[in-house]
Every structure is written in C-alpha cells, then in structure tokens.
Amino acid sequence: MQQNGFTDDHLDMLRELMNIAMGNATASIADLLEAFGKMHIPQIMISDMEGLDSYIQQTIPNDQRNYVTKQLFGGLFSGEFLFVISEESALHLGHHLYDVDKPSDGDILDAVIELTNILSATIISRLTEELNTKVQFFVPSTERVDGNSLISQEDIINYHRIIIISTEMEFQHQNINGQIFILTKDGMIGSLKELIDRKLEELYA
Amino acid sequence: MKILVVDDSKLARLFLIKTLKELEPMAEILEAENGLIAVELFKQERPSAVFLDLTMPVMDGYEALKEIIKIDSKAQVVIVSADIQAQAQSTVLESGAKMMVPKPINSEKMLSVLQQLSI
Amino acid sequence: MVTIPYPNVLLDALEIGVMVIDESFEIRYWNQWLEINTAHPASEMIGKNLHDFYPQIDYKVFARKIRTTLRLASPTFYDASLQNRFIEIPRTKITTSLLINMQLQVTISPYIVEEGLVMVSIYDISDLHELKLTLQSQMEKISELNCELHRDKMIIDANLLITKIDEECRIVEATQAFLEFFGYKKESVIGEYLSQVFGDVSVDFDTIQICDAIARQQKWSGEVKAVLANGEEVWFDTVVTPLNDDENGTLSYTVIFHDISDKKRIELLSITDPLTKLFNRHKFNEVFENMIRRRHWDENHTFGLIIADVDHFKRVNDTYGHQSGDKVLIEVAHVFSQTIRTGDILARWGGEEFVCLLPDVDMEKALYVAEKLRLAVEELHFADAGTITSSFGVSIFTPGDTQESMIHRADSSLYRAKENGRNRVECI
Incomplete structure (x- = not known):
C-alpha cells in the first residue's frame, strides 16, 4: 500500500509514535482525574473529506450530544486536533474535576477545555518531540453539537488528502471517554512524511 | 541465549532488537506480533527473556503475561509499553513481570534492563 | 538569538x-x-x-x-x-x-x-464576541421565522386550494387541500394539464382563459367552473399570478382557487326565472342597461330587442290547466334558447312574455331572428294543447334610446302583430 508516498513503514511508525504520545497523555489525564485509563491501539488512515466524514460517523454515535473541541497546531507538522466527548461523559468529567454535584454549563465547558488542553499538549508535544520538530498551539474552541455531523456538507465535497490519526480515551470507572482525532492535510502530509523518513533512516542506519 | 520480542508494530520490534543487538550481539531473537503468538513461541522455545508490549490486537500484553507466568513462574518478562501510568506498572508487576520500561527504550535504558536480568 | x-x-x-x-x-x-x-x-x-x-x-x-x-x-x-x-x-x-x-x-x-x-x-475579544452574539440572535430570529413560515405553509397546505403550474398549464405542485377538495391522489394530478384535472369538455372554456393569461405571461383573475372526481360541479374565484422561479430562471404560475359554488348558486337563483331557467326580468334589465351604457353603438353598429308573446296563452291555461300552461312556457323557452346565438340574451319578461336582446344586428337581421323564433314555436307539438303560435315585436337601438323607449317601440310593434292577426312579426 502506497499513498502519497506513505508506505506501511510510515504508517507503522506514526502509529507507534502516537501510541507513545497517547501513553503520556493518558498518564497526564490519569494524574488529573486520579484514575486509571485504558490504552487503545491508535488508528491511522489516509483518506479524503468524505472518508473522514464517514469515519467520524462510524466512530461517534449519532444519537448523542457532544462537546467538540477543536485546536489548531502549527509547525512542520501542523493540523487540527479534535476531541469529541459525549454530553454524559462531559458531565461526569465536570463533576469529577470541579467536585460539585451539579456542574454548571460553564464548569463543564471549562473542564472539557482543560482536558483537551492536556490531551493536545501532551500528544502533539510528544509526537513532535519524537519527530524532532517544534509546535505552536492555538486557542482551542469548544461547541456543543447534536449528533455526529462535525463536517459541513459543503466541506465534504472539498478535495483534500487527509491523514487521520485517531484513538480513544477511556476512563471506565469514571464513565469518561472521548474520541481523539488528529488531522493533517495536503501539503502537510509531505512534510510529515519527511519527518518520518528521517526517523526511519535513524532506525535502519 | 534466546530473547522473545513482542510488539504489534514491526518498527517498534525492529527498534528494540536494534538496541538489544548493540549490547547483546550474540542473542538469538524471536519475534511475535501479538500475545497469542508470543505465548505459543514461549511454550516451544523457552526464551531466557521476553520484551512484551501491552496494547496489542488479538491478545494484549496483560493476558499474555499471565499465560507466560502460568507456563513458567520464573519467566523473565520485561514490559515495554507507552502506558506510563503508575497503575499499569503495579498491575503488571503483580502479575509477575520483572520490570516495566516506558517506550521507547534507548541504549542506556536497555543496558540497565539487561543488567537487572539474569541471562 | x-x-x-x-x-x-x-x-x-x-x-x-x-x-x-x-x-x-x-x-x-x-x-x-x-x-x-x-x-x-x-x-x-x-x-x-x-x-x-x-x-x-x-x-x-x-x-x-x-x-x-x-x-x-x-x-x-x-x-x-x-x-x-x-x-x-x-x-x-x-x-x-x-x-x-x-x-x-x-x-x-x-x-x-x-x-x-x-x-x-x-x-x-469583545468585538468578536459581540459579533458572535449578534449572529446568534439573528440566527435565532431566522429559525423562529422559519418555524412560523413552516407553520404558515402547513396551514396553507391544509386549507387553501393552490396549485403551481408551468408555462404549458401543467400542474407542478398542489396543496393537500386542493387534492382533497378535488378528490384526487397527488400522483394523478402532478404533471397533468389543468384542463384535464378540471374535467369535462364543456368547461374547457374556463381553463382556456387561464392558459391564455399564461401565454401572455399576465396576471389574471376570474370565475371558472370545474368538475370534481365525484362528478360534482363547482365554481371557483381564481387568481393566477406569475412567479419568477429564481432557481432555474423559468416562469411558473401560482393559481389560487376560492370555492364560490354557494355564492354562485344564490346568484343563479336571484337572476333566474325558476320555471324556465332563463334570466328573470330583474337580470334582463341589468344586462339591458349595461348594453345601452357600455357599448358605443352607432348607425352601423346597433342591437335589437324582441318581445315575444304566446298567442291565446290564457286559453291554454284555462282549458288544460296550469301544468299544461307551464309545459308550454318551458318548451317555448327551450326552443327559443336553442334558436338564438350564444351571445344573445334571452329572458322571461313575465307571464307568457319573453324578451331577447340581439347584439350587433340591424333591423333586417333582428326581423330574421324573430321570424326564426316564430317558426320554431309553430313547429312545437303539445300532448294537450296541440300546436301553438306566438307574436313578436321588434325594435332597433337608435342613438338617444333608453330601455323604456326601446321597450315601448317593441311593445307597440307586438300590439300591432296582435292586431294584425297574431302569429306574426312586426316592427315600427
């Protein structure tokens, strides 16, 4: 399988780096929540907008309200970090973090932002660290979305090559889980490939 | 000396083996890409040490660890995982793992691991 | 650094x-x-x-x-x-x-x-946030309006008889109310010509008026008659409005129907002579007045008035009874309406007297029509009364004429026809 110059080795490397990054993130969140998180095997896919849309539809149930936090990150490896957490999970999270029985909407939103902050900072920082490059974070924004239509119809028909790195965050006992998507597109795929190439050269040297 | 390296990622195995070979050039390396194959190989080959990943398809590292310890309670299993939660560490140590090292393992770490194993 | x-x-x-x-x-x-x-x-x-x-x-x-x-x-x-x-x-x-x-x-x-x-x-980021808040409140208003619009649409769909038709008079859309009123299923109406849905060839004339307006791309309103799926005849007050379809640039038309059958029935009662179903004297006066007033008549363009009277009608009534007399009047009315032209106006004047307005005729033509009527009556045969005859007085509009003056002349002519032996046509 060879897509945009991405070989199985590239995908394997990316999956392993994401695994390591997610390990750090899970530990950070576990620390914050004083809980134990289950690790899941990350998924790597090269797709287009339509593929991304149907992947999101598959991963996120349609019958729930979700908090969707989006954060952009820049640098040689740049893209969008997407964290989706169900309303129910977010409520548990707010409850847990703010230690109140009925967290307000503001508490919940802030808790979600806080969690996303830690997730994105740890995952992306670790990923970029492994890839020997720097990263700049932009201000995240959270919105509540009914169902799983995260991509507008107009955008679905746009042609973009996208690398989807995704995994699940799961804290079983606290009933807190969410989906993580790291998306990078078009030109960025090339520069990501170069970064991985360097990493592969080190390995095969 | 036989050493079994278990990881679903080919590159992760490759990286680990490379680091290992630098220090133990004579070691005979066995590879497995999931827990099930690892347990089977362990049964047949009885390696002196196992480097075992935790998150894997088919059978994960937690399960494989238990199976291996069932076969040989003195088996020297080193858990190599991206999971760096304290609880993950205590769980695997309780299950009989010799130690747990966070991924990725560099030469320095590998040396300290090998020094702690009796091989 | x-x-x-x-x-x-x-x-x-x-x-x-x-x-x-x-x-x-x-x-x-x-x-x-x-x-x-x-x-x-x-x-x-x-x-x-x-x-x-x-x-x-x-x-x-x-x-x-x-x-x-x-x-x-x-x-x-x-x-x-x-x-x-x-x-x-x-x-x-x-x-x-x-x-x-x-x-x-x-x-x-x-x-x-x-x-x-x-x-x-x-x-x-206040300015940005302000924009966001403004946008939010606008969006809320829009969605409220949309809700209202939807509700209105539902009300319209359920209660008003509206169709959208294309430039060839084919139905593109129809409200639920329209379908229910006509008693058709949606699939048997959409794509059909309006005239087909309105049924019955005799009312084709009505839908032709609509289609004419559409051919001229004009607004039109008027009364049309239609036949429902169950055969019932209804009258509609109809408004046709051109509708610019922005999406594909074509012109379509909204046709709004208002059921005026009840009004029509009452109207018909008030202008109809119950026995002969011809216009009554009241309606005749109205039409007569309009004809004198509205059109520009001159020496070359005139119209005629005929007054007809069944000869010895009193004798028929006295001898064979009122029912036989009524039969005679009904038959005469029928044969008269069969004989005159479409545009002529026929009415029962009272008793055994009939009147008829003939637009665009001169004296010669008017006399000819009267003669035709006379012959037609002569040819009738009744079970009790056998044959009957009738007498006719004719007058022609001349500038300065009023209803009274024309009727007076026709009446005098009729008197002369009676004087001269009945079963004849006279004019002064």
Whole structure:
C-alpha cells in the first residue's frame, strides 16, 4: 500500500509514535482525574473529506450530544486536533474535576477545555518531540453539537488528502471517554512524511 | 541465549532488537506480533527473556503475561509499553513481570534492563 | 538569538494584558495594558496576591491550569466562549451595551518553569464576541421565522386550494387541500394539464382563459367552473399570478382557487326565472342597461330587442290547466334558447312574455331572428294543447334610446302583430 508516498513503514511508525504520545497523555489525564485509563491501539488512515466524514460517523454515535473541541497546531507538522466527548461523559468529567454535584454549563465547558488542553499538549508535544520538530498551539474552541455531523456538507465535497490519526480515551470507572482525532492535510502530509523518513533512516542506519 | 520480542508494530520490534543487538550481539531473537503468538513461541522455545508490549490486537500484553507466568513462574518478562501510568506498572508487576520500561527504550535504558536480568 | 532589551515596550505594543504570576497567585509582573484597563497600577499589584483584588475567580481551577501549564511546559487556555471565568475588566464601549465587561481570551503559558512562574496573556475579544452574539440572535430570529413560515405553509397546505403550474398549464405542485377538495391522489394530478384535472369538455372554456393569461405571461383573475372526481360541479374565484422561479430562471404560475359554488348558486337563483331557467326580468334589465351604457353603438353598429308573446296563452291555461300552461312556457323557452346565438340574451319578461336582446344586428337581421323564433314555436307539438303560435315585436337601438323607449317601440310593434292577426312579426 502506497499513498502519497506513505508506505506501511510510515504508517507503522506514526502509529507507534502516537501510541507513545497517547501513553503520556493518558498518564497526564490519569494524574488529573486520579484514575486509571485504558490504552487503545491508535488508528491511522489516509483518506479524503468524505472518508473522514464517514469515519467520524462510524466512530461517534449519532444519537448523542457532544462537546467538540477543536485546536489548531502549527509547525512542520501542523493540523487540527479534535476531541469529541459525549454530553454524559462531559458531565461526569465536570463533576469529577470541579467536585460539585451539579456542574454548571460553564464548569463543564471549562473542564472539557482543560482536558483537551492536556490531551493536545501532551500528544502533539510528544509526537513532535519524537519527530524532532517544534509546535505552536492555538486557542482551542469548544461547541456543543447534536449528533455526529462535525463536517459541513459543503466541506465534504472539498478535495483534500487527509491523514487521520485517531484513538480513544477511556476512563471506565469514571464513565469518561472521548474520541481523539488528529488531522493533517495536503501539503502537510509531505512534510510529515519527511519527518518520518528521517526517523526511519535513524532506525535502519 | 534466546530473547522473545513482542510488539504489534514491526518498527517498534525492529527498534528494540536494534538496541538489544548493540549490547547483546550474540542473542538469538524471536519475534511475535501479538500475545497469542508470543505465548505459543514461549511454550516451544523457552526464551531466557521476553520484551512484551501491552496494547496489542488479538491478545494484549496483560493476558499474555499471565499465560507466560502460568507456563513458567520464573519467566523473565520485561514490559515495554507507552502506558506510563503508575497503575499499569503495579498491575503488571503483580502479575509477575520483572520490570516495566516506558517506550521507547534507548541504549542506556536497555543496558540497565539487561543488567537487572539474569541471562 | 537576539535578546530583546525592552520587553515591556514590546508587551505594551501588543495591546494585550500580560501578567506573570506564581502558583500561589502572587503577581510578579503587571503590564501597562492591565494598568490602564483595570485601573490598578503595577506598583499597587506587584508582590500582592491576585486573590485580594479579584476574589470571584475560581482559584481551584486557576491553580490546576497553572499546574498543568508548568508540568506540561505547554500553554493552557480558558474557554473563550464563556463570560467572567477570569478577572472582570469593564468595557468602555458606549454605542452598544451587549457586553458590560470585556470578553477575554486567556492563555496561560509557562514562563520560568523551575520557579513556578507562568505568564497570563489576556486578549480582548469583545468585538468578536459581540459579533458572535449578534449572529446568534439573528440566527435565532431566522429559525423562529422559519418555524412560523413552516407553520404558515402547513396551514396553507391544509386549507387553501393552490396549485403551481408551468408555462404549458401543467400542474407542478398542489396543496393537500386542493387534492382533497378535488378528490384526487397527488400522483394523478402532478404533471397533468389543468384542463384535464378540471374535467369535462364543456368547461374547457374556463381553463382556456387561464392558459391564455399564461401565454401572455399576465396576471389574471376570474370565475371558472370545474368538475370534481365525484362528478360534482363547482365554481371557483381564481387568481393566477406569475412567479419568477429564481432557481432555474423559468416562469411558473401560482393559481389560487376560492370555492364560490354557494355564492354562485344564490346568484343563479336571484337572476333566474325558476320555471324556465332563463334570466328573470330583474337580470334582463341589468344586462339591458349595461348594453345601452357600455357599448358605443352607432348607425352601423346597433342591437335589437324582441318581445315575444304566446298567442291565446290564457286559453291554454284555462282549458288544460296550469301544468299544461307551464309545459308550454318551458318548451317555448327551450326552443327559443336553442334558436338564438350564444351571445344573445334571452329572458322571461313575465307571464307568457319573453324578451331577447340581439347584439350587433340591424333591423333586417333582428326581423330574421324573430321570424326564426316564430317558426320554431309553430313547429312545437303539445300532448294537450296541440300546436301553438306566438307574436313578436321588434325594435332597433337608435342613438338617444333608453330601455323604456326601446321597450315601448317593441311593445307597440307586438300590439300591432296582435292586431294584425297574431302569429306574426312586426316592427315600427
């Protein structure tokens, strides 16, 4: 399988780096929540907008309200970090973090932002660290979305090559889980490939 | 000396083996890409040490660890995982793992691991 | 790496609030933007605890954010969509009062990790937030309007008889009410010609009027007759309005129908002679008056009036009874309406007298019509009365004529026909 110059080795490397990054993130969140998180095997896919849309539809149930936090990150490896957490999970999270029985909407939103902050900072920082490059974070924004239509119809028909790195965050006992998507597109795929190439050269040297 | 390296990622195995070979050039390396194959190989080959990943398809590292310890309670299993939660560490140590090292393992770490194993 | 000798200048130029604070919230730096916007000078703040000035902040959350920032050595953020999660800074904008306090975007960045210091940058995003709020309220209004529109549409669909037709008079859309009223299923109506749905060839004339208006791309209104699926005849007050279809640039037409069958029935009763079903005298007078007034008649364009009277009708009534007499009147009315032209106006004047207006005829033609009528009556055969005859008086419009003057002349002519032996046509 060879897509945009991405070989199985590239995908394997990316999956392993994401695994390591997610390990750090899970530990950070576990620390914050004083809980134990289950690790899941990350998924790597090269797709287009339509593929991304149907992947999101598959991963996120349609019958729930979700908090969707989006954060952009820049640098040689740049893209969008997407964290989706169900309303129910977010409520548990707010409850847990703010230690109140009925967290307000503001508490919940802030808790979600806080969690996303830690997730994105740890995952992306670790990923970029492994890839020997720097990263700049932009201000995240959270919105509540009914169902799983995260991509507008107009955008679905746009042609973009996208690398989807995704995994699940799961804290079983606290009933807190969410989906993580790291998306990078078009030109960025090339520069990501170069970064991985360097990493592969080190390995095969 | 036989050493079994278990990881679903080919590159992760490759990286680990490379680091290992630098220090133990004579070691005979066995590879497995999931827990099930690892347990089977362990049964047949009885390696002196196992480097075992935790998150894997088919059978994960937690399960494989238990199976291996069932076969040989003195088996020297080193858990190599991206999971760096304290609880993950205590769980695997309780299950009989010799130690747990966070991924990725560099030469320095590998040396300290090998020094702690009796091989 | 160039070191910046005057970082204060730089931070002040950025138009953002910047403070440096430690994990116990002690303020180490307070820039000019903060001095100006909070009215707290740096000299007052530095070395003090933020809590003393802003007790309303959730310091547990703030502490956690600072800790995360330091531990991850990476910035953390406050949710920018919420109000007053951090310090309150009053806003001076006067022209709009949407936001009393600044909407802040707060980023906590690591400053000196080893010393537990973070830098808090505060961006004023009030204008952006204001726009967002305005947009939100507009969107809410739009969705409200949409709801209303939908509701109205439902009401229209359920209650009003409306169709949309294309340039060839084919039905494109029809309301539920229209379908129910006509008793058709949607699929048997959509794509059909309007005239087909309206049924019965005899009323084709009505839909032709609509189609004519459409051919001229004009608005039209008028009364049309239709036959429902169950065979019932109905009358509609109809309005046809051209509709510019922006989507594909073609012209279509909305046709709104209003059922006026009841009105029509009453109207028909008020203008009809119940026995002969001809116009009654009242209606005849109205038409007669209109004809004199509305059209420009001259020597070359005139119209005629015929008064007919059944000869010896009293004798028929007396001899064979009223029912036989009625039969004679019905038959005469029938044979008269069969004989005249479509545009001629026939009415029962009273008793055994009939009147007929003949537009666009001269005396010669009027006499010819009267003669035809006379012959037609002569040819009738009745079971009781056998054959009967009738007498006719004719007058022609001349400039200056009134209803009375024309009727007077026709009446005098009729009198003369009676005088001269009946079963004949006379004029003066």
